[in-house]
Amino acid sequence: MTQTGSDMNKRTMDLSKSSDTFPCPVCSETLKSPKILPCLHSFCEQCIHEFILSTARKKDIAIKDFNCPVCRTVVKQKDAEAKLDQWAKSLQDNVIINTVLTMDHGNKALECQTCKRYNQTFEAKSWCKQCYEAFCEKCISMHNRMTLLMTHDVVPIEDVGRKTGGLDLRAVSEYCGMHPLKMVDVFCFQHKTACCGLCAGINHRKCDNVKSIEEIVHSSGMYKTLLEKLNDILRESTTTLLQAKQQEKANIKVMAENTEEDAANFIQGIRSKLDICFETFKKQLTVFHDEQNTRLNIRIRLLEQLIQSIEHWAKVTEVVQTSGSITQFFFLHVETVKKQIENSTTELEQICGSDIDIYLSFKKNETLQKVESVDQIGSLSIEEREKDTNQMGDVFKICSNFEICIQRFEGIRIEHLRTMHFPGSKLTCGVCIADKFILLGDASTNPNILHLVDITTGLTINKTKITGSVKRLYFDKDLSRIFISCYTKKLFSADLKGETIAHINRVSFNTDFVGALCRFDKHIYIIVDDSVKKFFPSDPPMEMTRGFPTNTNSRGLNGMTISKEKIFYTTIEKEIKCSSLNGRNIFTYKSDKIRNPVSIVMLSLNVLIILDKKGALYALSNDGKKQATLLEKFEKVVDPWDMWISTDDNTVYIAGGEYIDVFKIKFD
Known part of the structure; x- marks a missing residue:
């Protein structure tokens, strides 16, 4: 196909802009001898060489790897025997960018690389994406005739790098x-x-x-929707957080200006005698403003960097999706992106996770109104208020969709929110249903009663009798179905229809004592006697499959939760056990403080909350190495039976007797 002069001019104009789109992240100049890392960030060979040497000098030890200067991905040296000053040279060349830049510099024609090997010079007209080489018309004709090469994707040389953004996927x-x-x-x-x-x-x-x-x-559908999640979800959430910080910065500026104006109005009548004091005050105000400006600039910079990285990852994902192999796109690249997101959000959490609101005002010095000679006009009144919500919460939740778990433990504490009273009841268990209701098990009568409670008002809106001594409840949001274990050999399921509990049916295949239950993937896991089993929650539910043995006792109270393919459960030995889904023991935790653990829940931040029947609340890291005492005595509950968390994962409900104590989980 012939090309018109306007088409050629258009392509030449596109290429003339290409050097501006390939700056080195280190020196900000157009890439020279570009090298690409496995994370798909490219650098000048000299820049990455100096960075590697600088890393080695800082650590003052022999290094075997280094971190990407942009995303901190670990890059391992392939040749363990290679000298340090040869590492940069041995990195993967970015052939794509090198080819585009060669064409771009003075409109210099690119030579056919096949002919060049035979000391011949012909202008390249085509580019093979699989061979990563430029060919002249004669060589590409021979290339396309070969059986093994005829299926390769060949494009005009002018299109090199246009859709890939300069990414060399061979990295x-x-x-x-x-x-x-x-x-x-x-x-x-x-x-x-x-x-x-x-x-x-x-x-x-x-x-x-x-x-x-x-x-x-x-x-897994996650790999197929990665680009959508990066563009529409994570970037949107991070952008929202960035805008909030920018607005906070603007608010600080406005409050500082208003405070200065208040001070100026106050001293108008005695300005001649108070100039020195006023200047001192302005300096104090300026220092405060600069400190807050610096604090917020750090947060804004981190968020801007994260958005830039997200845009890079989205761009990379699109390239890998259209130009890479199945392995590159659906797995190796996905894992790299997940690690980068985890590193970036972890750094963000350390800076932004626990923040404060600043309320600035001018506090008048009362003495100034009576005495002419003073050494200051007043002081800054700074009121710090803890934010109602964790600003990183949305980012954390989105990260969990990527199967990235950001663990927090240090500074964990709880705050009492309210107490709910149900006179005459004997509350044994509960569960949150969406963000509207709480379902409670009440053993004060025979038969027992299920209370459907409005989560906002705390008022019972529906009561349903059940022929069983209710022990534990689990709500399956996918089926809108409640599963109910009892102290007898009974397991029930019930459908939720609006504000009514309907169709309570006994699960017929169960003939054993059962205890705590929860869902992972497509199965409901449940403690059955001295084992953990599972069943598929179909309609009706399918028969339980074989599980693995445990030292549990489902005739009494017990707790269980599942997180990241790990099962956590309590035992008759008063332990917290963690095992894989097939029963391989990962760790066993036992403490003299935790005398009788009866219920456990896992927060999205990978912290396990433990309810002790003696009336205390504890936190345990997901590796079983860190423990913290959250509360040694509840507000009203004196004989706790069960604990569960809200859908937003930061509110804990403790039930026992006639009361429910509600607490909020916080991190300093």
Whole structure:
């Protein structure tokens, strides 16, 4: 197909702008001898060389890897024997950017790389995306005739880098580091490692959860919606937080200006005698403003950097989705993006997680109204109020959709919100239903009663009798169905129709004592006697499958929760056990303080909350290494039976007797 002069001019204009789109993140100049890292960030060879040397000098030890200067992704040196000053040279060349820049500089024609190897010079007309080489008309004709090469994607040389944004996808290797001839086709969830089938058979044969990349791609919708989540969800949430910080900065400025104006009005009548004091006050105000400005600039900068990274990741994802292989897009790139998001949000949380609102005003010095000679006109009245919501909360929730868990533990505490009273009742359990209702089990009568309570007013709006001694409740939001375990050998299910509990049915296949229950993936997990079993919550529910043995006792009270393919449950030995989904023990925690744990819940921030039947509340890190005492005595509840959390994951309900104490989880 012939090209018109206007078409050629248009392409030349596009390429003339290309150098401006490829700046080095270190020196901000157009990339020179561009090198690309596995995270798909590109740098000048000299810039990344100096960065590596600087990293080695700071650590003052022999290093085996370094962090990307932009996203902090760890880059490992492939050749362990290579000298430090050769690391940058051995990094992957960004052929795409190098090709575009070569064409861009003075409209210099790119030479056919095949001919060049034979000391011949011909202008390149085409580019093969698979071979990563430029070809002249004669060579591309021969290339396209070969059976193994005829399916390659060949484009005009002017289109190189136009849709890829300068990304050289060869930096994301599809081959195993241990076995270079083997493709990476397996992922171990336990070690968070991708490898070939040979590595899986040697190094991961005892791991619980090893799946092929193809199986993961087809079974998880998250990989298919990554671009949408980056563009529409995470970037939107982060942008909202950035705007809030910018508005906060503007508010601080306005309050500072108003405060200064108040002070100026106060001293108008005695300005001649108070100039010195007024200047001192203005300096104090300026220092405060500068400090707050610096504080907010740090937060704004981090948020702007995160948005830039998100835009980069979204762009990379789009390129990988359209130009990369299945392994590159659906798995290796996804894991890299998840790690980058985790690093960035963790840094953000450390800075923005616990913040304050500033309320600034001018406080008059009463003495000034009586005495002419004073050494200051007043002081800044600074009132710090804790924010009602965690501004990073939305970002954390979105990260959890990416299977990224940001753990917080230090500074955890609780604040009492209210107490709900149900006279004459004997509350044994409860569960939140969406953000509207609480369902309570009441053993004060025979048969027992299920109370449907308005979560805002605390008033009972519906009562339903049940022929069983209610022990634990679980609400399945996907089915809008409630599962009810009892102290007898009974397990019930009930549908929620608007504000009515309807169709309470006994699950017929259960003939054993059951206890706590919760859902993970497609199954309901439940404590049955001295084991954990599971069943599929179909209509009617399918029979329980074999589980794994535990030292539990479902005739009494117990607790269980599942997070990130780990089951946490209480035992008859007063322990907190953590195991894999197939029963492999991960850790066992026991403390002299926690005398009788009967209920546990896991927060989205990966902190386990433990209810002690003796009347105390504790926090435990998800690795079982850190414990904190949250409360040693409840406001009204004296004999706690159960605990559950709200849908927003920061409100805890404790039930026992006639009362429910409601607490808010906070982090300093």
